[in-house]
Amino acid sequence: MATPIASSSSSSSTKPFFTPLFSSSPSPSSSRLSSLLSFHQHPTSTPASLKLSHSHRNSHSLSVANALKTEEVISLSNFENLEDLISEDRPSILVSEKLGDAGLQVLSGFGKVECCYDLSPEELCARISKFDALIVRSGTKVTRQVFEAAKGRLKVVGRAGVGIDNVDLHAATEFGCLVVNAPTANTVAAAEHGIALLAAMARNVAQADASMKSGKWQRNKYVGVSLVGKTLAVMGFGKVGSEVARRAKGLGMNVIAHDPYCPADRARAIGVDLVSFDQALATADFISLHMPLTPTTAKIFNDQTFAKMKKGVRIVNVARGGVIDEDALVRALDNGTVAQAALDVFCQEPPAKDSKLVQHENVTVTPHLGASTKEAQAGVAIEIAEAVVGALNGELSATAVNAPMVPAEVLSELAPYVVLAEKLGRLAVQLVSGGSGIKSVKVTYRSSRNPDDLDTRILRAMITKGIIEPISSSFINLVNADFTAKQKGLRISEERVVVDSSPEVPIDSIQLHVSSVDSKFASSISDNGDISVEGKVKYGVPHLTCVGAFAVDVSLEGNLILCRQVDQPGMIGKVGNILAKHNVNVNFMSVGRTYRRKQAVMAIGIDEEPNKEALNEIGDVPAIEEFVFLEL
Numbered sequence: 001m002a003t004p005i006a007s008s009s010s011s012s013s014t015k016p017f018f019t020p021l022f023s024s025s026p027s028p029s030s031s032r033l034s035s036l037l038s039f040h041q042h043p044t045s046t047p048a049s050l051k052l053s054h055s056h057r058n059s060h061s062l063s064v065a066n067a068l069k070t071e072e073v074i075s076l077s078n079f080e081n082l083e084d085l086i087s088e089d090r091p092s093i094l095v096s097e098k099l100g101d102a103g104l105q106v107l108s109g110f111g112k113v114e115c116c117y118d119l120s121p122e123e124l125c126a127r128i129s130k131f132d133a134l135i136v137r138s139g140t141k142v143t144r145q146v147f148e149a150a151k152g153r154l155k156v157v158g159r160a161g162v163g164i165d166n167v168d169l170h171a172a173t174e175f176g177c178l179v180v181n182a183p184t185a186n187t188v189a190a191a192e193h194g195i196a197l198l199a200a201m202a203r204n205v206a207q208a209d210a211s212m213k214s215g216k217w218q219r220n221k222y223v224g225v226s227l228v229g230k231t232l233a234v235m236g237f238g239k240v241g242s243e244v245a246r247r248a249k250g251l252g253m254n255v256i257a258h259d260p261y262c263p264a265d266r267a268r269a270i271g272v273d274l275v276s277f278d279q280a281l282a283t284a285d286f287i288s289l290h291m292p293l294t295p296t297t298a299k300i301f302n303d304q305t306f307a308k309m310k311k312g313v314r315i316v317n318v319a320r321g322g323v324i325d326e327d328a329l330v331r332a333l334d335n336g337t338v339a340q341a342a343l344d345v346f347c348q349e350p351p352a353k354d355s356k357l358v359q360h361e362n363v364t365v366t367p368h369l370g371a372s373t374k375e376a377q378a379g380v381a382i383e384i385a386e387a388v389v390g391a392l393n394g395e396l397s398a399t400a401v402n403a404p405m406v407p408a409e410v411l412s413e414l415a416p417y418v419v420l421a422e423k424l425g426r427l428a429v430q431l432v433s434g435g436s437g438i439k440s441v442k443v444t445y446r447s448s449r450n451p452d453d454l455d456t457r458i459l460r461a462m463i464t465k466g467i468i469e470p471i472s473s474s475f476i477n478l479v480n481a482d483f484t485a486k487q488k489g490l491r492i493s494e495e496r497v498v499v500d501s502s503p504e505v506p507i508d509s510i511q512l513h514v515s516s517v518d519s520k521f522a523s524s525i526s527d528n529g530d531i532s533v534e535g536k537v538k539y540g541v542p543h544l545t546c547v548g549a550f551a552v553d554v555s556l557e558g559n560l561i562l563c564r565q566v567d568q569p570g571m572i573g574k575v576g577n578i579l580a581k582h583n584v585n586v587n588f589m590s591v592g593r594t595y596r597r598k599q600a601v602m603a604i605g606i607d608e609e610p611n612k613e614a615l616n617e618i619g620d621v622p623a624i625e626e627f628v629f630l631e632l
């Protein structure tokens, strides 16, 4: 008698291990790969109302309950009082900072939107587990605590703007939360503000304005400096930096730039020379900062670097306050190394009221207004709303910050292989016998395509998901797959084998080899001692095509029984009858054998999970040598 083995992991039935890729039948042409972000698709048409609640930054004692009481429901066009129509499964979106109406309209057409501005960190943590998405600007710190407090519900953080230094990207990735930003809509606004500050600083506009308003007329005190013919060093030649450069050239300035990652020909194309960091500091009359705040750029402008600047240099910062050591800047202003500074951004926002820097007479300040034009805010709101809705729909956003960018056409083409990859992972892990953990998996993709033309990152992520989710409480998606695999000591290596088949078909087969483990189903061990399973996509449906040395052909739907038996007549009937007796529906069956009348492996696709009795009866069939039940 064969030993009955109900091998599927018990945890897999209790947690949502797999969100169907498609709501109905899989369509290879669809690019909505919900399971990549493991998020259910939602209807997009039900109207929703917006709730606007203000809690007050000053009133720290305001409880969440009170904050909710102060909610004022504002209606959007004809969506008044329709909250009852909002179905529970519509995603909830928290907007924690002012977002343009056009973006709110996009969001409210898709999900339940709550605008709740000026939440304290504690209030945000208290509420976040009720939301699937969070939309922020630069004022909300999305810390590790926020991701922890979200208890796995938060799927997307949308940054309505460029800088993502207020979002803990490591934590987001660990928790499988996608972060998207809106990188283009405020570029011109920021560049215009940089130019506005440059000119205002050079001509003492703010100081003269304040002086006149206090009743003075100080024409001699506010003699400025000219911009024309002066050298401007643009530090960070990205989107904003290059727009500043164009405008400064229009003002007759000589523009140089420093950016270690920018190709020289891109700068040259607009008449700007790229120079080294030190060269920029030593040459410039004006320095305008446009790099992101990263561990490398934090306080990059400090006592040492100010000392390398031309005496009397003028500095504009519309990037991030943290790139400047603010105390060092005060010293440089006091000793005349820096003649003037114009700052839109600060290490701490808002800065302390008695900040020496803000109060310095040679400093012009604005309260982080770079992106604050009507036009930019309208654009940013739509850009981020569309990115968040797309992400909640399972699409990979072009502005994803912590997930691989996979072009839509590649996603669409690989859709059925994504399902296959996850199912093979689930099969492989269930074949491993208890105690021996999977440490190393080799994946072989057979394809007629040139290896460089095959982007397998999504497939690798889904294999990881299939392997890890049934045996742990981890939740895997494209965002955190590589991170989680590494954390769990799972090494996935990939091999691509070029085969002679139709180039129309991206992948001929995917094979998983799990090394150095024991198997619950000895027949799944291939000649080299690895557990080996292979699958193919046939007519858009994933099929298991090989187990160990046995060729089979069974569609990977529902559940699966693998049996090794003596190759003799009547075996299919016997097992089929047992399953029928227990009301288990067979959806596919295939037999593969090594030699005639020797051994065969029967793969039976079944819709229901057989009970213990049925499994025992199968094990009691004398010719059955081993069998295993696997949940797909």
Ligand SMILES: NC(=O)c1ccc[n+]([C@@H]2O[C@H](COP(=O)([O-])OP(=O)(O)OC[C@H]3O[C@@H](n4cnc5c(N)ncnc54)[C@H](O)[C@@H]3O)[C@@H](O)[C@H]2O)c1
Residues within 6 Å of the ligand: 162, 163, 164, 183, 186, 187, 190, 235, 236, 237, 238, 239, 240, 241, 258, 259, 260, 261, 262, 290, 291, 292, 293, 296, 297, 318, 319, 320, 344, 345, 368, 369, 370, 371, 372
């Ligand atoms: N004040 C505002 O309201 C406002 C508005 C928009 C953008 N910003 C900030 O402006 C900055 C630039 O935004 P962007 O949209 O141009 O981003 P971007 O990514 O297009 O450009 C940043 C550039 O900085 C370069 N860079 C990176 N490290 C550098 C270093 N050590 N030295 C020099 N250059 C370096 C990058 O190569 C890149 O070209 C960001 O910090 C962003 O947050 C502020």
Ligand SMILES: O=C(O)[C@H](O)COP(=O)(O)O
Residues within 6 Å of the ligand: 137, 138, 139, 160, 161, 162, 163, 164, 186, 368, 370, 371, 372
């Ligand atoms: O990084 C940005 O996009 C700007 O700093 C704008 O920030 P804000 O959305 O808070 O105005």
